[in-house]
Amino acid sequence: MAQSTDGISSGQPAETISSKTSPGLPAFQQPVSRERYLFLVLPIFIGILSGLLVVCFRISIEWLRLALIGKYMRPGDWHLIAVPGAVGLLVAILVQYAFPAARGSGINQTKAAMYVHNGYISMRTMFGKLIGTALAIGAGFSLGPEDPSLQVGAAISSTVSRQFRLSPEKLRLFAPVGAAAGLAAAFNAPITALLFVIEEVVGNWNASVLGSIVLAAISGDAVSRWFFGDAPLFRVPNLEMRDPRELLAYATLGIAGGIAALIFSGTMRQLRPRLARLPAWTHIIQPPLAGLAIGLIGYLGFPQVMGVGYESINQAINGNFGWKLLFILAALKMLATTLGFVSGTPGGMFAPTLFVGAMLGTAIGNLQEIWLPHLAGPIGSYTLAGMGVLFAAFLRAPLTSVFMVLEVSGNYSIVAPVILANTIAYLIARKFDPVPIFEAFTRQDGLDLPSMEEIREEERLHIEDALHAPAGFSRTQPDIPVLPPTRPLREALCEAEASPDDRGLIIVHFPDGNGYSLGIEELQQLGAASSPETAIGDLLPERRLPLLYPDMPLDTTLHFFSKWPALLIRNRAVPTAIEGVLTKEQVLDRYHDA
Amino acid sequence: MEAGTRFSDAWGRNHPLRRLAMRDAIALSILAAITLLMFAVAGLYYSAYNRYRASLGLPTDNTPVITLPTMRHH
Structure with missing residues (x-):
């Protein structure tokens, strides 16, 4: 019997399904x-x-x-x-x-x-x-x-x-x-x-x-x-990495990016709930005050921090800013973005993150050019790597950060330094601040959404973990008899009685690799009207045990135990070979010990 | 018929899911019409914006839109 994806058994007659799509009744049984x-x-x-x-x-x-x-x-x-x-x-x-x-x-x-x-x-x-x-x-x-x-x-x-x-x-x-x-x-x-x-x-x-x-x-x-049009977001000149020693500068960028992300996110998560707790009337004046402060930054000489900032990134890529100005722009952008965001103004964090990273990266590239000119590659490489670094450390999307740099620049020649810098920044940010910024905001808003970092790092148990549990962790695998389908009913009953499992479990293993598990009670019922010499394979219904392999997640086995007392774990390379027999008790013990 | 049956069969004259299939067809047609309408609206908006840019002396080619206007740091 097929099972629909929304969990509805497919065995219902057409009329039943049809009636449920009529107005006033649940419409999703389709x-x-x-x-x-x-x-x-x-x-x-x-x-x-x-x-x-x-x-x-x-x-x-x-x-x-x-x-x-x-x-x-x-x-x-x-x-x-x-x-x-x-x-x-x-x-x-x-x-x-x-x-x-x-x-x-x-x-x-x-x-x-x-x-x-x-x-x-x-x-x-x-x-x-x-x-x-x-x-x-x-x-x-x-x-x-x-x-x-x-x-x-x-x-x-x-x-x-x-x-x-x-x-x-x-x-x-x-x-x-x-x-x-x-x-x-x-x-x-x-x-x-x-x-x-x-x-x-x-x-x-x-x-x-x-x-x-x-x-x-x-x-x-x-x-x-x-x-x-098809032009990438940033116009990047030809980039290259001239000397492997240049990777040290990218590693420094990773460290600087990780620290900057910690400061950026730390300030936001401290300020946001404080401003939100202020009296309701202040929520009307917070965005204009933030706007005035951001405008003042522009008025006093740094209009680059206003707005999205992609044009400034393009200018940085082409080396139009000195390192002092770049550091100042990175710091002021963090300040301006924090002010805008915590005041409750609608708007995103992607572009400011890229801006801060770009300025930081270009500044470090500039310093490299001043101190170690023989090692410095094109400045645009550092701008791009910097964008990825902040993306990885602040937004905590390490994989996306690498592809983002490659895709928005249309340039694939600096993959290695980008990966190095992003990884260092990500690890630093995660080490000193385990809760990503958006997750912190979610918690501040009183919601408990699944943490993507936790999901990523969640260690999932697999069938092999229960099958070959280390000694002292869970009960050892019971030696459940596995019989060929040609075995007479009389012998199968003897084996079931001798089975170490309380239910008298046996597994019938067919030559094609399929199996059938049953307890002594079911075996007695099936063989009630048959001769003791009848082959057990002839008595069994047509359904067979599900195909399960040692590398599959352990939780996938759980729902099968409502239909089968034990499961046969097979070998992917040799379909007719058996890796082991799994019982519900083994699975639960493994979870208990995990 | 079972839940796993091909939905395209529902176009049959006396099929129990015929009503649902017709509803889907109507909804998809409306969706297609809205999409075309949105294309027209976006196109008009884009050309109006380009005319505005031209009136300011800015280029009207496919320059990425999200860029700051010419910016000079003094």
Whole structure:
């Protein structure tokens, strides 16, 4: 009997299934093939729609920037203070009274939607996020459009999938599909989007949704490229690593990046709850005050920290800044982003993280060029590596950070130093601050969502762990008799009586490798009307034990014990060979000892 | 019929899941129409924005949109 993916037994007659799709009754008991085709078709629409919305979002940010601040950002221009302050007040009013769920970056909200609200994100939240973030970034707040784009994609996904009356489990799975599309469209980087969503939102490589995420990410990215072209986000000159000794500079960058990420995230996690606890009326003045402070930074001589900052990254890549200015810009960007984010202004952390990393990396590259000019490679290599370093250490997405650097630069020649620097930064950040920043925010908001780092590091038990448990850990494997199907019933009964298991378990092992496990009671019932010389293989029903191998997760065996008293573990190389026999007691003992 | 049956069979005249299949077809058609409409809206928005950029003397090629306007550090 086939089993549908939503756990509904497939043995129901057609009429039963049909009646449950009528209005007023649960609608999600539908053929598996319908869900399969919806998971193939809908991601394409979700990807295109998310891509189109993100395109409009990106245009709005730039349009607002040009309209509110103008073509040039000159220190000493009063617009740089007035505009963020005034728009900050408007955004605060919008967030406070019209779109309360639009605060923050969007990653946490998407995760919360997936794990708490069955994948639901309202259109109101989506529009609030679009309007609030576009206004804030357009006015010069030091925030990014990527994380909000991720939430916009998830909201589109939620709205579209809900029209098809799918099961709650399937609706939950659609949230990351749209998230990947939104992020891909914002970043022009589908692989990064895919990896980030898998690494940070979903938390595991679930094959059932992976294909849909890929489809959506590609669709969203294709739409973005349709409008903005194929050029990578950053224009990087030819890069190379001249001398292996240069890796020491990248290792230093990793250490510096890890420390910077700790300071950045530590400040945010300290300030955010303190500001949130202030009286409600202060929530209206926090964003404008933050806007004024950010504007003041620009007014006093550092307008680079305002807005998204990608143009400044491009300038840094091309070596237009000195090392002192680079360090100052990195520090001021952290300050400006912290002010904007903790005040509750909608906006993301991706772009500021890349900015800080880029400035830090370029500064270290500059110093290398001054102190050890014979070892220094192109400065752009350090800028790129720096971006990856902060991404790995601050956002705690080590795998994504490497691919992100490669994808946004379109350059693959500095993989080794990027991996080295990212790993060092990630390990430092994790060592001194085990809770990633977005997880800390989630906890501050009173939610307990699964930690992706914990999931990654969770040690999963496998069948072989129970099968070959070390001495003293759990009970030794009982010697359950394994008999060929030709064995007469009389002998099989004797073997069952002699079985070390209390239920008189035996396993019948067929020449093709399949098996059947049964206790003495079942054997007696099956053989009640048969001659004692009948071969036991002839008495057994047609169903067979599931195919299980030592490398499979141990928890997959648990539900089989409702149908079978013992399981046969087979050898992948020799299908007819037996690796061992597993009982429920062995499995539970192994978990108990773990 | 079982739950694992091919959903495409539901187009059969007396099939119990015919209503669901028709609902899906209508929903997908509406979705396709909304997508086309959104394409048109985004296209118009993009061209309006490009006209605005041109009026400011900025390039209207496919320069990535999220960049700061020309910036000079003094």
